[in-house]
Amino acid sequence: MKEVVKQFQREAQRVLINAKKMIKPVGWRERRIESFGEDPLECSECGNVMEFRGIAVLKKGHLTLQFANDVLAKKYINREIEIIESETYKCKKKEATRKAIKKYRFNWDQREKEINERYRVHLSNM
Ligand SMILES: [Zn+2]
Numbered sequence: 089m090k091e092v093v094k095q096f097q098r099e100a101q102r103v104l105i106n107a108k109k110m111i112k113p114v115g116w117r118e119r120r121i122e123s124f125g126e127d128p129l130e131c132s133e134c135g136n137v138m139e140f141r142g143i144a145v146l147k148k149g150h151l152t153l154q155f156a157n158d159v160l161a162k163k164y165i166n167r168e169i170e171i172i173e174s175e176t177y178k179c180k181k182k183e184a185t186r187k188a189i190k191k192y193r194f195n196w197d198q199r200e201k202e203i204n205e206r207y208r209v210h211l212s213n214m
Contacts, residue, residue: 144169 117140120128129138142156142165151169156162 141165 114122117127117129120126127137129140130136131138140157141161143154144151144165145154146152151172153162153165153169156165
């Protein structure tokens with residue numbers, strides 16, 4: 089009888105532990121560790137653990153602050169967004185200029201071909 093009670097207690101204990109595990113709130117970090125086996129806040133280069141301060145997302149092609157822990161984090165993220173956005177603008181402008189130059193660069197072969205075409209048309213009209 090004593091053994092049966094002990095067994096019951098062990099089972100009850102196990103069920104309680106499982107229940108505790110189930111109702112324990114699991115955050116994004118814990119879920120990532122469980123699913124992928126690696127800590128998303130640990131730097132893959134140096135192993136330092138980062139602190140989550142906020143997040144910026146891409147909205148309609150522009151980085152936008154989505155969430156920040158506090159005013160300081162908000163300021164920092166917005167400043168970083170401004171820097172990244174201006175770099176992106178500079179890159180896009182450079183690329184557009186390069187394309188325009190390439191498009192309007194005088195092409196001697198093409199010009200010669202066009203002149204020959206026109207000449208041929210004139211001859212056939214005579
Ligand atoms: Zn690092």
